[in-house]
Amino acid sequence: MxxxxxxxxxxxxxxxxxxxxxxxxxxxxxxxxxxxxxxxxxxxxxxxxxxxxxxxxxxxxxxxxxxxxxxxxxxxxxxxxxxxxxxxxxxxxxxxxxxxxxxxxxxxxxxxxxxxxxxxxxxxxxxxxxxxxxxxxxxxxxxxxxxxxxxxxxxxxxxxxWKWPDIPGLHDFGGKLLHSADWDEEFDWTGKRLAVIGNGSSGIQIVPAMLEKSVHIDHYVRGRTWLAPTFAREKVDQMGKGLDNFSFTQEDIARFKDDPAFYERFRKDIELELQSVHSVTIKGSPEQLGAVELFTENMKRRLAGKPELLETLLPSFPPVCRRLTPGPGYLEALASPKVDVITTGIKQVVEDGIVTADGQHHPVDAIICATGFDTTxxxxxxxxxxxxxxxxxxxxxxxxxxxxxxxxxxxxxxxxxxxxxxxxxxxxxxxxxxxxxxxxxxxxxxxxxxxxxxxxxxxxxxxxxxxxxxxxxxxxxxxxxxxxxxxxxxxxxxxxxxxxxxxxxxxxxxxxxxxxxxxxxxxxNACGWIGNGWTVKEKTKQVNVDYLNYDQIDFPPLPLVGEAGENRALG
Structure with missing residues (x-):
């Protein structure tokens, strides 16, 4: 056989x-x-x-x-x-x-x-x-x-x-304990003293959002971080927004709907800026070196209310090493007299607050853990x-x-x-x-x-x-x-x-x-893809010759003959 x-x-x-x-x-x-x-x-x-x-x-x-x-x-x-x-x-x-x-x-x-x-x-x-x-x-x-x-x-x-931070006594806290990724939307923080742990992207958004209704915020900052200038800053200014107003009016929205060319330009301009900054990530590049000065000046301006915080927050590493966020309102919130930025490590949580490594007791009504996720x-x-x-x-x-x-x-x-x-x-x-x-x-x-x-x-x-x-x-x-x-x-x-x-x-x-x-x-069967010699339309008696339709034919461009007899391809 x-x-x-x-x-x-x-x-x-x-x-x-x-x-x-x-x-x-x-x-x-x-x-x-x-x-x-x-x-x-x-x-x-x-x-x-x-x-x-x-x-x-x-x-x-x-x-x-x-x-x-x-x-x-x-x-x-x-x-x-x-x-x-x-x-x-x-x-x-x-x-x-x-x-x-x-x-x-x-x-x-x-x-x-x-x-x-x-x-x-x-x-x-x-x-x-x-x-x-x-x-x-x-x-x-x-x-x-x-x-x-x-x-x-x-x-x-x-x-x-998401996960809770590893802090002794955290779950013995007698007040309200929340995590940014498991938020209780029924929680009302009006008139309460808050502790916000973490200055990653979530913490940067939470502090300014909760500042107005709270009586005080202790913001626990473990690491230094850069805050980015506003993306597409010129485009925002052209629409009359200013740096601190990021809302679109009904007139803006109507223009986006009614003027497709304007909307396309607006969208493309922002996209172009977003796609044009890769060189800032490269060590030693002019853009990376320039970003240090640009970001520093931006943060200094936004911390004008508490200039001493600049040295507390300014990193030794260059911008973009950590995830960047513009953090609208964050630095301005830190400059408020209602906010204390605490860089001392947390020793433990007790029933009515937080004890830092220097032995100080910080009483609060609620603890918000903006401490992120398992990223393994x-x-x-x-x-x-x-x-x-x-x-x-x-x-x-x-x-x-x-x-x-x-x-x-x-x-x-x-x-x-x-x-x-x-x-x-x-x-x-x-x-x-x-x-x-x-x-x-x-x-x-x-x-x-x-x-x-x-x-x-x-x-x-x-x-x-x-x-x-x-x-x-x-x-x-x-x-x-x-x-x-x-x-x-x-x-x-x-x-x-x-x-x-x-x-x-x-x-x-x-x-x-x-x-x-x-x-x-x-x-x-590695050759099984070739099948049995038939196409589906032949088997089902639905043969057509659509490949001869003009919109299906790939017509090559005709050459042009110049005055000197040279051929030039159509563009």
Missing amino acids: GEAPKHWLDERCIDEYRPLRVIVIGAGISGILASIRLPQKIANLSLQVYEKNADVGGTWFENRYPGCACDIPAHTYQATFEPNHEWSQFYASSQEIHRYWKKVVAKYDCGKYIKLRHEVNGATWDDRTGKWRVSIRNLVDHTVVEDSCDVLISGTGALNY FSPRFPILGKNGLSLSEKWRGVPSTYLSLATDDFPNYFISLGPNSALGTGNLLLLIEKVIDYIVLCLQKMQRDNIKSMSPRSSAVEGFVQYCDLYFQTTVFSLDCRSWYKGGTSDGRVSALWPGSSLHAMQALAHPRWEDFLYDYENE
């Missing part, structure tokens, strides 16, 4: 795309964009999005603390295909951003793919079937259901697992890849990925906003869109080439990790400053940021390098 053939005719047409079942974890921005783009571009798709919360929106549903807002201009923080002319603030509030994404979900009918109050609590790859087995807990009736899919997409984001990228539930490999164990030392969106030994598993995906400068929303587009291209290839599973080669993952480490040595992100970019450390590996500019990421994600992946094929 001869050797069995390695390839055979698959009983499928060459353009007969096999069914794909896709599960997306999370209905934040990544999940919403996936629920728009995947049905639009993937044929024969079964899609399910599981969301643990009671509503869509991810971080913009969860974070409801006073002052919570986007720290880049709202007109750059929206889907490219769904511009919003009605932003009421230059830096939109979390509630307004949440309303925007709710409208997007309704407009594109994404809700039919989304199950709310369903929390994924485990996923295991089955190499035999080429599918993911996924365990989901219904948070209403607490039942556990099992689902399976060909492709699993994580859209949980990096900043969604460790999965919140077990994800097991080939041969039972745990993603948590794999990423224990270095959260290694290929282009931030996949990793070796985890077939058909894609990540939006995974390790090395965030941006120090530029447009993050644009990058999320490009990641979803990249995943779409991978799913299309799986269907077109009859691929059962795909995952990046280990050499491609190792190469990207090494590239990241080499690149960040040229940037200020690697300098000595405590940052969530480095997992909350001051000298750790930069594991959160994309290794380059926002525009660089767009180029890197535009055209997948298929040679960087490993593939397993349906029925182990």
Whole structure:
């Protein structure tokens, strides 16, 4: 008997795309964009999005603390295909951003793919079937259901697992204890003495938002930080806003709606400024050196009420080493006589307040912990890849990925906003869109080439990790400053940021390098993609010759003949 053939005719047409079942974890921005783009571009798709919360929106549903807002201009923080002319603030509030994404979900009918109050609590790859087995807990009736899919997409984001700070006696406090990521919207702080712990992005927004109604705020500052000048400052001034007024009037909004050319210019001008500052992240660059003086003068002006605070807050590290925020009103709030900035470490929390390391007792009615999230990228539930490999164990030392969106030994598993995906400068929303587009291209290839599973080669993952480490040595992100970019450390590996500019990421994600992946094929037939010699329309007797329609023909430009007889191509 001869050797069995390695390839055979698959009983499928060459353009007969096999069914794909896709599960997306999370209905934040990544999940919403996936629920728009995947049905639009993937044929024969079964899609399910599981969301643990009671509503869509991810971080913009969860974070409801006073002052919570986007720290880049709202007109750059929206889907490219769904511009919003009605932003009421230059830096939109979390509630307004949440309303925007709710409208997007309704407009594109994404809700039919989304199950709310369903929390994924485990996923295991089955190499035999080429599918993911996924365990989901219904948070209403607490039942556990099992689902399976060909492709699993994580859209949980990096900043969604909040934690209390490790302070002795914190939970023995007799007053109101709150965390910025678990806010009690019934809390009324009118006339109360408050302690706000932390001067990251949340703390910078909370202090000015709570100042007016409170009687006093003790603001506990562990590290120094830079406050950025206003983005698109000239554009804001041109609209008559001034530096301290970031609201849009009804007349502004009407002009955005009625004058498309004006709106396009406004939006593009802000986007251009956002995309033109990458050089400030490079060590020793003229822009980086100039930023120190620019930022210092900006902070000095805004702290005019308490000039002595400048030395307390001014960092020794350069701007952008930590996440930047313009923090409208923050420095001005610190200059208020109602605010005390406390840099002494906290020794313990007692029933009626906080005791600092110098032994001083600071009585307060409420403690607000603006102390951030777990930024280790460790999965919140077990994800097991080939041969039972745990993603948590794999990423224990270095959260290694290929282009931030996949990793070796985890077939058909894609990540939006995974390790090395965030941006120090530029447009993050644009990058999320490009990641979803990249995943779409991978799913299309799986269907077109009859691929059962795909995952990046280990050499491609190792190469990207090494590239990241080499690149960040040229940037200020690697300098000595405590940052969530480095997992909350001051000298750790930069594991959160994309290794380059926002525009660089767009180029890197535009055209997948298929040679960087490993593939397993349906029925182990690598030539199965060729099918059985037929197309679907031939089989169904719907043949047409639309390829001869003039709008389908690629007409080459005709050469022009110059006076000297030279050929010139049309522009």
